[in-house]
Amino acid sequence: MFKRAKQSRVFQDVVDQIQEAILTKKLAPGTRLPAERDLKEMFNTSRGTLREALRVLEQKGLIEIKLGVAGGAIVKQIDTDPLMESLALLIQSGEVSLEHLSEFRIKIEGSLVELATERASPKDIEELERLQARARHCYDIQDWESFLKTDEAMHTYIGTMTRNPVFQFVQKSIHDNIHRYYQDFLPMNRERTLENLQDFDKIITAMKSKNGAAASAIITDHVQRFHDKMTGKRP
Amino acid sequence: MFKRAKQSRVFQDVVDQIQEAILTKKLAPGTRLPAERDLKEMFNTSRGTLREALRVLEQKGLIEIKLGVAGGAIVKQIDTDPLMESLALLIQSGEVSLEHLSEFRIKIEGSLVELATERASPKDIEELERLQARARHCYDIQDWESFLKTDEAMHTYIGTMTRNPVFQFVQKSIHDNIHRYYQDFLPMNRERTLENLQDFDKIITAMKSKNGAAASAIITDHVQRFHDKMTGKRP
DNA sequence: AAGAACAAAATGGTTTAACCATTAGGATTA
DNA sequence: TAATCCTAATGGTTAAACCATTTTGTTCTT
The missing domain is CATH 1.20.120.530 (GntR ligand-binding domain-like)
Structure with missing residues (x-):
């Protein structure tokens, strides 16, 4: 009848929020997300947890992550x-x-x-x-x-x-x-x-x-x- | 002509190794992987990096992660x-x-x-x-x-x-x-x-x-x- | 002035060590 | 016997630091 209540996985909540923003086009493809050190503040979480969330989003094909200064998570055009x-x-x-x-x-x-x-x-x-x-x-x-x-x-x-x-x-x-x-x-x-x-x-x-x-x-x-x-x- | 050489992402190497083992049936569905603290030793990496790898494998549907004692990463039967x-x-x-x-x-x-x-x-x-x-x-x-x-x-x-x-x-x-x-x-x-x-x-x-x-x-x-x-x- | 070499800074990638939360299973008790 | 509680193993999270890569600007050389 009921599903088990959401387990407390902080990174999942971060994934959901960012995914929602991307799917509703609040974040358009090409947009660069703030740096990890800023995002972690926004979500009030640790950098490790935040990075697990980014890893999931990357695997889903929703973002792409670039290295170096001016790098970071960039919203991808969804493809197959x-x-x-x-x-x-x-x-x-x-x-x-x-x-x-x-x-x-x-x-x-x-x-x-x-x-x-x-x-x-x-x-x-x-x-x-x-x-x-x-x-x-x-x-x-x-x-x-x-x-x-x-x-x-x-x-x-x-x-x-x-x-x-x-x-x-x-x-x-x-x-x-x-x-x-x-x-x-x-x-x-x-x-x-x-x-x-x-x-x-x-x-x-x-x-x-x-x-x-x-x-x-x-x-x-x-x-x-x-x-x-x-x-x-x-x- | 050439692809850029593999970037040094340790967690990707861990993902590849575990994925390879699962796909070649060296790890059968239902098998329980060692605990994170043990895996991190085997791969000679930190726990954070190892967890990013597990997150990716989970997202790919190759493993499932359970909480508590006797929990851990369990190899899943691949499905759609x-x-x-x-x-x-x-x-x-x-x-x-x-x-x-x-x-x-x-x-x-x-x-x-x-x-x-x-x-x-x-x-x-x-x-x-x-x-x-x-x-x-x-x-x-x-x-x-x-x-x-x-x-x-x-x-x-x-x-x-x-x-x-x-x-x-x-x-x-x-x-x-x-x-x-x-x-x-x-x-x-x-x-x-x-x-x-x-x-x-x-x-x-x-x-x-x-x-x-x-x-x-x-x-x-x-x-x-x-x-x-x-x-x-x-x- | 042009180009090459270098330096600085921002950013992702990794490490370490500690603590919190959940859960199976055993120990205890009624 | 059954309910309750305790324990320990395990994943989840946090914090602070350092490493590696890359862009950008600066300086030096010609």
């Missing part, structure tokens, strides 16, 4: 980095496997591409073609590592095109984490890379003609093939 | 709570809106229900029917708050049925966050609640006959209607 770090922990701990991620991709990436197609601006298409050209160059000089990076950038950019930060986070974190362990499971070679290039050619073509359904179908198949290779159904 | 907290921060900061979340739901929840249908065990269906009965009871006594909680529990349970932690996290975090701000946008009433009940009746029926496509279609429509109401397209 802490989210991605948490996901990486789940993967590294084995709680989430690459197969799990890959299965999720199969279900989501088609919808994502469809949305991106609907909302694509001419500039977006240009950027995709620029990335695709770079990928082709990497293929030509057989630089698989750079190819993978470009591939990741393309997927991530398609996420951006949805104009929806949830999709953007999903896309970024999936590909960031998949690529981090890619080599262990599925080393790139000439054949796979070429297949990848051709798929993206088709996707960009479909996007240009605003054919979201087609683009979705192509990438879903693309992802499905990747999943099958990884899980060894078609080794 | 830190991920959900990060998402909540993004929402509270306005970086992600409920409309963004809702749009994401429309695209994903159909696939999720389809997967859940494929993998549903008889026990799962029983559990869903139990929850549905509870929801009906809440409807009968017009307890909208409990109804919402039960509704959230059903969605979350369907996530569990996918047997894929990624879907589980997505479902949990979406509904946890949507319901947190539900009342502000869309207060429940007799009509909406009844509609909700009927939709779930259909979904469970479709699941029982292993008709994933039908279940998917029903919930997608359900979510779409919710989204339209919230964004005011059909007020």
Whole structure:
């Protein structure tokens, strides 16, 4: 029925107060908080306790701490980095496997591409073609590592095109984490890379003609093939 | 080209060492770390610095700290709570809106229900029917708050049925966050609640006959209607 | 005047030693 | 036997000092 009353953790109270101020924009991104020695006076606490609070806020991605004179705690623009770090922990701990991620991709990436197609601006298409050209160059000089990076950038950019930060986070974190362990499971070679290039050619073509359904179908198949290779159904 | 060399932050080194030990299962969940006064000796550091490290690990969700004798830092089973907290921060900061979340739901929840249908065990269906009965009871006594909680529990349970932690996290975090701000946008009433009940009746029926496509279609429509109401397209 | 070298000061990072608050478990008592 | 109290281990907090880094201004050299 009731929750246990708040334990007396002074630093938690400091965290809450500063977090509240940041979330309600009383402290805008870029703002520099007072020095630790001043903050400790304001909160009527010791410097050690205050620093524990700052450590927590830093870990949450709400502030960034710089050294030296003119240094201090600076309010950060909130981003998805802490989210991605948490996901990486789940993967590294084995709680989430690459197969799990890959299965999720199969279900989501088609919808994502469809949305991106609907909302694509001419500039977006240009950027995709620029990335695709770079990928082709990497293929030509057989630089698989750079190819993978470009591939990741393309997927991530398609996420951006949805104009929806949830999709953007999903896309970024999936590909960031998949690529981090890619080599262990599925080393790139000439054949796979070429297949990848051709798929993206088709996707960009479909996007240009605003054919979201087609683009979705192509990438879903693309992802499905990747999943099958990884899980060894078609080794 | 190069990253700046690691800054001398002793507590970060302590964090890394303990995190490494946890992720590689050298420290299993449930294990109790030595007392702070002992750890500080092992790492050859001061207690303050050590505590900053513990604070970070606690924030990451890797350990839990208990008070009193026989207390201390206990290795936690990693879960999705830190991920959900990060998402909540993004929402509270306005970086992600409920409309963004809702749009994401429309695209994903159909696939999720389809997967859940494929993998549903008889026990799962029983559990869903139990929850549905509870929801009906809440409807009968017009307890909208409990109804919402039960509704959230059903969605979350369907996530569990996918047997894929990624879907589980997505479902949990979406509904946890949507319901947190539900009342502000869309207060429940007799009509909406009844509609909700009927939709779930259909979904469970479709699941029982292993008709994933039908279940998917029903919930997608359900979510779409919710989204339209919230964004005011059909007020 | 321009640039290089140096010095000063502010700030975060760390250390030490002490005391307070909480809690499990044993000792005591009714 | 059961309730109560005491003890000791452990996390939480405080205080004062010193170290390390970095910006900024000053001085010296050419």
